[in-house]
Amino acid sequence: MFSYKLPDGGLRTCCYINAEGGIKFDPPVYEQRYTTAVRILEDSRWGQKFKKVVDFGCADMRLLPLLRRVKGIEHILEVDVDENILRSNKLRAEPLVSDYLMRRENPLRVELLKGSIDASVEQLLNVDAVVALEIIEHLYPKTLENVPKNIFGFMQPKIAIFSTPNSEFNVLFQPLLANGFRHDDHKFEWTRAEFRDWARTICQQYPNYSVAFLGVGDAPPDNKSIGNVSQIAIFARHDLLGRRLVEPLRSEVPVDCNADADVQYKEIFAVDFPFNVDERSKEKKILDEARYQIDRCRRIDRYFNRDLGVYQVPLTVMDTYIETLGASTEELLDVLKDNDIEVKGDYIILPEYDEDDLSYRHYDDCYDDEYGLWNDAGCDNDDELGACGGHSLANDDVTYESEENWD
Structure with missing residues (x-):
């Protein structure tokens, strides 16, 4: 028994x-x-x-x-x-x-x-x-x-x-x-x-x-x-x-x-039953999961060190997610290193803003004072405005009251 x-x-x-x-x-x-x-x-x-x-x-x-x-x-x-x-x-x-x-x-x-x-x-x-x-x-x-x-x-x-x-x-x-x-x-x-x-x-x-x-x-x-x-x-x-x-x-x-x-x-x-075939390598799965968790943690205030201006995310945050992939902490560290994600001691170090994330752009870089429009950073004339995906004002009849602007 x-x-x-x-x-x-x-x-x-x-x-x-x-x-x-x-x-x-x-x-x-x-x-x-x-x-x-x-x-x-x-x-x-x-x-x-x-x-x-x-x-x-x-x-x-x-x-x-x-x-x-x-x-x-x-x-x-x-x-x-x-x-x-x-x-x-x-x-x-x-x-x-x-x-x-x-x-x-x-x-x-x-x-x-x-x-x-x-x-x-x-x-x-x-x-x-x-x-x-x-x-x-x-x-x-x-x-x-x-x-x-x-x-x-x-x-x-x-x-x-x-x-x-x-x-x-x-x-x-x-x-x-x-x-x-x-x-x-x-x-x-x-x-x-x-x-x-x-x-x-x-x-x-x-x-x-x-x-x-x-x-x-x-x-x-x-x-x-x-x-x-x-x-x-x-x-x-x-x-x-x-x-x-x-x-x-x-x-x-x-x-x-x-x-x-x-x-x-x-x-x-x-x-x-239908099922998904995941053909990603183990390293790619670890990286994708790490990036997802990194993006999530960058929006959690308790991880932000205001003195240093960076997010310090404990590696232990990743433990549960990495275990589901059958991976170890050592494998996680190798993947982070290979992809230039900084680790110091027991923490992943993240900059305050991710340059690829539009939600973190500074207002000063995105607002066009002359036209009163939000615009991609770095566009300072009409030609650049159109090339960057902004709004063209070639038509003088377009106003804020125009139905086309209520987007």
């Missing part, structure tokens, strides 16, 4: 009994599950991004809009056994108008696939992360038995997130359905101990993995002992935790997997 807590203090939620005696969750439990899964994938503790993610039992794909906004994800597989529900919710997978207006920095491919969670197919190779929320309780025993073989034996993802109902919470859901469960398609509902036993058995069978447990949907204050309404297991491969792998990762399908070379998931829909 390993210890895990959601970053930034976890979720802010509440649970209460309404006037009719029903239990209510705020936000709804399904939102808490989705948000928790996304925050686990985004957690910086892993030290890396997950590029290829599969969402098993995706149903109407309500998790997808959140998944596709997780930085680093470039390939999402939405998998469900119900072809009709995939087709009827296909619009959720299509790019929005905003995706074309504000293009992604990285590629993203989304595929809707009809298939079972226990089928070891080629489309599942090289998956980094598995999300399987509220699906295992819907599986028949044989399918459930094959799930660990497929995921931890065949796929071997870096991380896998499972959730399932906590049956101890059912005392607050009386009466239950005729099958004794919360949903008419549930084949079982486990206590916390049963879920933990299942997860720990997986880690014994596949020793490259360790597991941590969470829950979403808190019980009311006077029922805390029953745990959360939904329980979560996070399986992390040891190399993701900075530990040595017990066994080498397999490059071939293990014999105990439910695999068939001729079996593939049925593709219902696939789409590639």
